[in-house]
Amino acid sequence: MSLIVTGTIGIDTIHTPTGSAESVLGGSCTYFAAAASFFTPVRIVAAVGGDFTTEHEKVFAAFPTVCCQGLDRRPQSKTFAWGGRYLDDMNQRETLYTHLGVLEEAPPIPPEVYRDSRFVFLANTHPGVQRGLLEHFPARTLAVADTMNLWIDIASDELKALLTSVDGLVLNDEEARMLTGSRNNIDAGRRILDMGPRFAIIKKGEHGSILVHRDGVAAIPAYPTDVVIDPTGAGDSFAGGLMGRLASTTAADPLSLEEIQKAMAVGSVVASFTIESFSLERLTTLQRAEIDGRAQEFARMVRV
């Protein structure tokens, strides 16, 4: 099934307690597309500037099912750039700089040939822009959005309008608290469902994620690992694995509680590979069989 992601391509500079990576490929769209591509073809809609090098572009070539027709190249502009430093506690990071670049300009327009996209993931950006993007995909059967604290803070009304038009929302626990006023993830999830979506996935980083669905609640730990080189992109890889799996399932209802649970497990497994290296390094050599193998191991690890 055709899966599309609208989001950010970034040039990241990352420092961790054990190393650094300078000007490497990053961004929500990038990690999402790479992760999803193991399960289904993925279309991307994102803008880059003149500083997006052939080195950066070559990374996408490692994922042959990613279609880059929706890549909007703007030679006179700058690609979104982010610099960050992870603390000894890798759950915490500080932003060193954010250069919005193309994100300050008009959003990219999805190519006409993408109109038949059935599965849509709106990675984090202004909820008004996310809502506008939805209109380009009239054939969609599933739309899921990500968001962040900034929009909850300054564009709450637009976010609530968006929530009436999507099937699912993915966000982290702090954002869920901001959006709903509730400190309990289950309660926060239920309040999000009251705003429109059929399900909400609340991400807790290394502590896994919670699914609140109209038909029930589920919880999944993160894949337990001690190989954590760079956590950047873990959340977007989780979403990519999740949506890739949902888009490729043959189940009668891909939005059922059970299917989303299975998809969350797939997302957790793909994310566990992402964090094994800086940028997309690990994902570029990853094989589907490795994902399936670890998914089996994960099922054993979390059985009760």
Place this chain on the structure above:
Amino acid sequence: MSLIVTGTIGIDTIHTPTGSAESVLGGSCTYFAAAASFFTPVRIVAAVGGDFTTEHEKVFAAFPTVCCQGLDRRPQSKTFAWGGRYLDDMNQRETLYTHLGVLEEAPPIPPEVYRDSRFVFLANTHPGVQRGLLEHFPARTLAVADTMNLWIDIASDELKALLTSVDGLVLNDEEARMLTGSRNNIDAGRRILDMGPRFAIIKKGEHGSILVHRDGVAAIPAYPTDVVIDPTGAGDSFAGGLMGRLASTTAADPLSLEEIQKAMAVGSVVASFTIESFSLERLTTLQRAEIDGRAQEFARMVRV
């Protein structure tokens, strides 16, 4: 199988964002014994003072399989007392006071009739005392200890000596970091195994727990719930459910990775009942069928 717990009986005064409870029964031994009693008879070894009332004692009567022969009454002394306040984020609490009382005196001596105990849980106290208690149970087939940051700080050598004599260690993630120097739970768990135990369970409060076992790693979320009145005793109830299940299993090897995983799920479920009220209130009316029902629901919630 005979299960014994050595630990603390306390008189707690607790404030949460939604209410308070004054001078109620608490303590590691209490929560542990109540939780375990749903699965197997439990013997307790703990000391109380003259301020331990018949009201407090009556709570134990609600758990008929708890044997109180090892209750050491010291009319001239004071029961251990703790006052605490939970913040809006119920994962955080501040201690208002700690009155050690009987804990400053000689530890209680287990009755001779308890010598045949097979399953031993050493709730948190000085590791030298824990080690001394072990000698009273020469027939033990499984010994598990809990500990806390204080002992890691001031009695590290005694704790390491204890670890050579127990099969398992239960502690929280912050304590695991203190003990091992590792911020990664899997790595910390492996370092604990290097110190002697066959398994380590690292508790993460509302985020569940991690098992590091000689035969592999497992992860389990907390039971997802929005009914959280008072988190006090959740960790001890988890340990009680865990040990109660291990002591009652008919599996050839109750210490196998798989058996401990199942027992952790049982512990999570019992803990989810504990936090539904102050003190032991919910546990006193709890039925085994309710535990089994929620355990089934939990299995559905965490399947991948």
